[in-house]
Amino acid sequence: MDSLQSTEMDTPITRSPRSLIRPSFYYGWVNMAMAAAAMVGTLPGRTQGLGLITEPLLRDLQISRLGYAQINLWATLAGSLFCLGSGRLLDRHGSRSVMAVIIALLGLVVLAMTRANGFWILLLMVALTRGLGQSALSVASLNLVGQWFGRRLNQAMAAYSVLVSVGFMLSFPVVGWLVTRHGWRDAWGAVGLSLLLALLPAVLLLVRRDPESCGLVGEERPAEESAGTGATFREALATPAFWIFAAASSAYNLIVSGIGLFNESILAERGFEAAVYHRALAVTAITSLAGNFLGGWLVARWAPNRVMALAMALLVAALLALPFLTAEWQVMVWAVFMGVVGGFIIVIFFSFWSSTYGRRHLGRIQGAAQMMTVLASATGPLMLAWCVEASGSYATAFFGMAGVVALLAVAAWRTRVPALAKQDASQVGS
Numbered sequence: 001m002d003s004l005q006s007t008e009m010d011t012p013i014t015r016s017p018r019s020l021i022r023p024s025f026y027y028g029w030v031n032m033a034m035a036a037a038a039m040v041g042t043l044p045g046r047t048q049g050l051g052l053i054t055e056p057l058l059r060d061l062q063i064s065r066l067g068y069a070q071i072n073l074w075a076t077l078a079g080s081l082f083c084l085g086s087g088r089l090l091d092r093h094g095s096r097s098v099m100a101v102i103i104a105l106l107g108l109v110v111l112a113m114t115r116a117n118g119f120w121i122l123l124l125m126v127a128l129t130r131g132l133g134q135s136a137l138s139v140a141s142l143n144l145v146g147q148w149f150g151r152r153l154n155q156a157m158a159a160y161s162v163l164v165s166v167g168f169m170l171s172f173p174v175v176g177w178l179v180t181r182h183g184w185r186d187a188w189g190a191v192g193l194s195l196l197l198a199l200l201p202a203v204l205l206l207v208r209r210d211p212e213s214c215g216l217v218g219e220e221r222p223a224e225e226s227a228g229t230g231a232t233f234r235e236a237l238a239t240p241a242f243w244i245f246a247a248a249s250s251a252y253n254l255i256v257s258g259i260g261l262f263n264e265s266i267l268a269e270r271g272f273e274a275a276v277y278h279r280a281l282a283v284t285a286i287t288s289l290a291g292n293f294l295g296g297w298l299v300a301r302w303a304p305n306r307v308m309a310l311a312m313a314l315l316v317a318a319l320l321a322l323p324f325l326t327a328e329w330q331v332m333v334w335a336v337f338m339g340v341v342g343g344f345i346i347v348i349f350f351s352f353w354s355s356t357y358g359r360r361h362l363g364r365i366q367g368a369a370q371m372m373t374v375l376a377s378a379t380g381p382l383m384l385a386w387c388v389e390a391s392g393s394y395a396t397a398f399f400g401m402a403g404v405v406a407l408l409a410v411a412a413w414r415t416r417v418p419a420l421a422k423q424d425a426s427q428v429g430s
Contacts (some may be wrong), residue, residue: 047132230358291343
């Protein structure tokens, strides 16, 4: 007893002032929620968002389906360049200021798009919404969570994925109702005003730049694991895992973008009315939540390459089944598969880059991966449009994509995930 008391009295207190004033609530969770809101704000730049206004827009501007697919291709290719530029800005200036500027510009562009009256102005507006929404704002949203979480990154990304899924699940029917009731121009105007009057002020008021600048490292990220740790941009690109995970995520985006933009037409080919498409979209959104929870649970227990391989295998099954759907209940089962796969991919894609490569060049690394997914999104609708023009059916494209996805499933299962996240900056190649 005496020796224990002596030890306690002689041991110096080494707690830092930062640890003494550390708040019990970690502010990263607020930033995580704001990052999820920002991701939902990318809706006007996403294929599923544009899909909500595709049919009335084509009728209004009298643009052919193939012409619109070409607009989507070139607009998305141009918009993908925003990924790398936004990644550099995020690494240099932080998420809050960059995110605020992106949201302001996106809101203004969406409002300007309501005045589109021809092919070329529509091409410009879609390119800017793709670049600012699908590319830049997506990278900023992911970067914000990656900068604030370390030990609980998987849990944070699972919660983030759920919030994003719920946000889109609520947004899709609301925007769809506005399009049906008031037309695509008024609906798009409401989306633009929501970005400027709701999301932008929330980001400016609530988002903080990073935990180190606020003295809030806390239990989430140890002091030695600073923004200077992790892989360089070149080191990340040198690992096979980067390319396999980016390619698998891109393949999913290619498939979803093509199906999302022309889903109504795809199901009509199988003999289903438009209402079935709307119900299937809701089922996919709901089951994506289950995929988020299950994916987060699996990532915490399995290696991420195993979870990615499972997601690819499920996607193969969904692609092979799609041309054979004959009853509405089969469409709903297919929508469940797509929702679960989407939930898996979201959790993996959102958490993989930070947990694997660290924070040193996180913006550029995520930007490069996001750029690949955006490029894939650009080619999906055009590939399907060409397939229908050439063969009169979507089935050929689905069977071909199933073969590619199967190869990616095997590659993901066999790849080795590097451990570069905690590599000291002094040990990283210059």
